[in-house]
Amino acid sequence: MITRxxxxxxxxxxxxxxxxxxxxxxxxxxxxxxxxNFGFSDAAEIFVFLAGYAAVLAYGKIAQRSGYLIAGVRILRRAWVLYVVHIFLLVLLMGIIFVANSHVETRDMIQEMNLNYFLLDPQQALVDELLLRFKPNLMDPLPLYIVLLAGLPLVLPLLVKHTGHAVGLSLAVYGLTQWFGWNIPAHGNGLWYFNPYAWQALFVLGGAAALYSQQPRAADPRPLYRQPLFVACATVAALSVPIALSWKWPAVHDAFMPQWISERLYPISKTNLAPVRLVHFLALAYCMAKLVPTGAWVQHWLVQxxxxxxxxxxxxxxxxxxLAPLADMANALADDRLAMQLATAIAGVGLMLALGQWLEWNKRLTNPLPTATGVVSNA
Incomplete structure (x- = not known):
């Protein structure tokens, strides 16, 4: 039962x-x-993994209550909303970039945002955008989430009833993708920056983690340093830190990184979610789950x-x-670059918090009693 x-x-x-x-x-x-800066994975892995976690937690409740057909319809409706938002966001982003580019004379922000294709062939670019084949920079995670969510109705019954089989099938697709180089074509001769065939593994693993978290189990009485899995994960996470930090100083990296490690470690593909990225994130997630259990700290004002x-x-x-291109434009036009960079980064987070607070207040006004659908709306 999915309850908590x-x-x-x-x-x-x-x-x-x-x-x-x-x-x-x-x-x-x-x-x-x-x-x-401190490992082989980044916030993208967190976002996709927890998207799978939240989606299975939310829609699994609906499936238990109303059946998988209703859950599937709700999932597809959510995917459609995301698709419409993606189209609207592209139009808004292009408007911001074109305005910013006319003010920033030292850089070509249109090229940096991968919008030249729209200027060269706007008709075909619009068609490719509707088909999710044209994705300017910054927007790549949203089409990935749309595809993963649209496929969830097919995966959810197997994931809930036979979690191990679903994870095994997902990892098999991931492995074949690494071997054969599967990907979805993008505009021109390009490919998706976030390869759905690879990143689906992280989404499914997030869903499996959500189901596992709901199962009653006895805590391991052994201290963490005597738990082999934790020791292995902590070792992976710890070893990645000096390697990632050394990337800032290539001379230091080349001097101290053994050749045989470099040959096996690089390249670390983000597009195909390289195995070292996947292993690092899973190790880090397991360590955080063990080291930071739920408790009173989640009630802290800032945490909330x-x-x-x-x-x-x-x-x-x-x-x-x-906000990101607006901050970039303001930074490029500022005389005191460092002060403006800090101000825009902090102000942007403040605006994000303000939007979250407004949405929370609006939800309380329209739905004063908490329900399961409140969770689903943000899966």
Whole structure:
């Protein structure tokens, strides 16, 4: 039975949204403190994994209550909403970029955002956008989520009833993708930046983790340092830190990184979710689950505000996509670059928090009693 919601998930989703926003602002000094600087994975893995976690937790409740057909219809309706939002967001983003490019003389922001295709062939670009084949920079996670969510009605019954089989099938597709290079074509001769055949594994693993979290089980009485799985995961997470930090100083990296490790480690593909990225994220997630259990800390004011952003991840993500190029434009035009970079990064998070608070108040006004559908609306 799916009965409980882990409030840590909302917090981590909100934190991932902050990291994604900071990472999307070029030369943002606060981006030096996001996850991508301390390991092989980054906030994208958090976002997709927890999207699967939240979706299975939410729609699994509906399936238990009303059946898989109703749950499937609700999922597809949600995917359609995301698709419409994606189209609207593209139009808004293009307008912002074209205006910004006319003010920033030192850079071609249209080219940086991969919008040249729209200028060269707007008619075909619009068709490709409707087919999810044309995706400007910053917007890649949303089409991925649309595809993963649209496929969930097929996966959910197997995932709930036979979790191990669903995970095995998902990992098999992931492995074949790594071997044969499967991907979905994009405009021109391109491919999807976030390969759905690969990233679906993380989405399904997130759903499996949600189901596992609902099962009653006895806590391991052994201290963490005597639990082999935790020790292995902690070792992977710890070893990745100096390697990731060394990327900032290529000379240091080349001097201390053994050749045989480099040959096996690189390239670390984000498009195909390289195995080292997947293993690193899963190890990090397991360590966090063990080291940061749920408790009174989730009631802290700041934690609740970040978790509030996580509950409205779609709306907050869309706002961050709009804010990132605006922050980039303001930074490029500022005389005191560092001060403006810090101001826009912090102000952007403040606006994201403000939107989350407004959405929370609006939800309380329209639906004062908490229901399961409140969870589904933000899956």
């Amino acid at each position: 919601r882990d409030h840590r998930i909302d917090f981590y989703r909100g934190l991932a949204l902050i990291f994604i926003f900071w990472d999307h602002i070029p030369q943002n000094p606060l981006a030096n403190f996001t996850l991508r 505000k970040v978790a509030m952003m996580g509950r409205y991840s779609l709306e907050i993500f869309c706002l961050s996509v709009v």
